[in-house]
Each structure stands twice: as structure tokens, then as C-alpha cells.
């Protein structure tokens with residue numbers, strides 16, 4: 001079996017839809033394409049984890065099995081009597097009715113990751129090293145990153161073949177896209193990442209907002225972004241997408257006919273086609 005393709009969802013801007021794209025792309029990869037998918041939550045906010053698990057179940061899993069905080073061995077007090085293996089922290093088939101979607105949950109302790117790992121050599125390579133042992137178990141691994149390019153995100157990028165950028169089509173976000181690509185190019189050189197850009201996904205798009213459409217028309221033609229792939233399918237602002245996490249289910253199971261669901265189904269087809277054409 002081929003090794004998993006690893007994709008990081010990144011944007012320094014917060015609240016642009018990284019987690020929503022990670023969760024729902026993962027779900028459609030499993031549901032409509034029969035992929036075996038691992039979703040890794042690298043954000044201390046733990047939004048991906050809590051979108052798919054009730055809080056009590058997540059807390060129990062963190063206590064009994066472990067989370068990304070244990071994978072990174074961040075807090076000495078949390079250290080177990082034996083080193084925790086990454087595979088032990090994975091919640092198999094995290095959503096009932098969606099076999100094939102596994103989750104590696106996050107923990108609030110990751111807030112202190114940068115401080116805790118400051119003196120650790122090759123600290124940006126920990127995830128890649130530990131992930132190697134489960135690469136054969138999955139077709140695709142998605143890393144949901146926090147809104148920064150610090151240690152957690154650097155670990156995701158180093159372990160990844162691709163990065164995917166969810167962004168809102170507004171003025172400040174389009175400035176942010178340039179800064180993000182600039183910083184990623186710098187990290188790629190300095191830390192010897194072998195990563196490529198899978199593309200930009202416009203998310204939280206409001207059709208009646210004129211500047212959203214203007215931004216989506218303008219950006220692909222700009223010199224700095226000419227080589228970037230912009231996915232033709234965009235994710236609309238859709239209330240069902242923000243309600244679904246309350247039910248602990250992706251939109252595919254929560255509201256399969258909502259506009260947001262149809263968009264994610266189409267986006268997933270485009271992602272699969274782009275990966276197949278590589």
C-alpha cells in the first residue's frame with residue numbers, strides 16, 4: 001500500500017475556516033472516496049477534536065490514552081510512566097457511521113509547546129519522525145494547524161507533502177496570503193521542508209458581498225499568485241457548517257443537503273483529482 005499523503009491546513013489568520021475545511025474534507029474523503037483518513041489536531045484550542053467528540057469523551061481519551069501534547073511530550077507533569085506512542089493517541093473511527101476517519105486529538109497543553117520545546121534539538125521534526133510509523137495505515141493525513149507558523153505548525157509542515165490554504169476573500173486576507181507564502185518560502189529554505197502548495201480554498205464566501213466576488217476574481221490574476229492553484233469550488237458561509245460541530249458530526253452526516261455540504265462534496269472531488277494528477 002502506498003504511504004499516506006500528508007496535507008497541512010495553514011493560514012496565519014484566525015477564523016478563516018481551517019478547522020471547518022479540515023473536518024469536512026476529511027469526512028468526504030472517507031464517505032465518498034473510500035479513503036482511510038487521519039485527522040491531526042495541532043491547535044491548542046482543540047476545535048477539530050471537539051467538533052468530532054463530546055467534551056467528556058475527549059477529556060477521558062486525553063487522560064486514558066493521550067493527545068498531541070503527549071506526542072510532543074510537552075508537560076513533564078503529564079508524562080506517563082512509559083513514553084506514549086503516537087498510535088496509542090489515535091481515536092479510531094471517531095464518528096459513529098463514518099468508519100475510516102481516525103482522529104489524533106489536541107490538548108490545551110499545546111499552548112506551551114513553543115516554550116517547552118525551545119531547547120529541544122530538531123524540534124520541528126518530532127511529528128514527522130513519530131508519524132512515520134503510521135503512514136502505511138492511511139491514504140491521507142490532514143493536519144489542522146493553529147493560526148500561526150510556530151512550532152506546532154512547523155511540525156505539521158515538515159511532515160507534509162502539501163499545504164492547503166483556506167482563506168476568506170476579503171482585503172486583509174488577500175494581504176495575509178502574500179505574507180503567508182513569503183513566510184512559508186522562508187521556512188522551506190531554512191528548515192528544508194519538501195512541501196508544495198495544493199491550493200487556496202475560498203471559504204466563508206458570501207455571494208451577496210460584492211468585494212468577496214471582486215477578491216476572488218482579482219487574486220488569481222495577481223503576479224504574486226499566478227502560479228497558485230485556486231480551487232474552482234468555494235465554500236459558502238452556511239449556518240449548517242457552524243451548527244454541525246455541536247452535534248459532533250461533520251456536515252456530511254449533520255445536514256447532507258445543505259449548500260455547505262454540496263460545496264464540500266465538490267471540493268473534495270477537486271482535491272482528489274488534483275492529488276491523482278500529481
Ligand SMILES: Nc1ncnc2c1ncn2[C@@H]1O[C@H](COP(=O)(O)OP(=O)(O)OP(=O)(O)O)[C@@H](O)[C@H]1O
Nearest residue numbers: 014015016017018019020147204236237238241242
Ligand atoms: N463556511 C462557513 N459557514 C459558516 N460558518 C463557518 C464557515 N466556516 C467556518 N465557520 C465558523 O466560523 C468559525 C471559525 O471557523 P474555523 O474554526 O473553521 O476557522 P479556523 O481558521 O480554524 O479558526 P482558528 O484560526 O481559530 O483555528 C467557527 O465558529 C466555524 O463554525
Ligand SMILES: [Mg+2]
Nearest residue numbers: 018019043047
Ligand atoms: Mg481552527
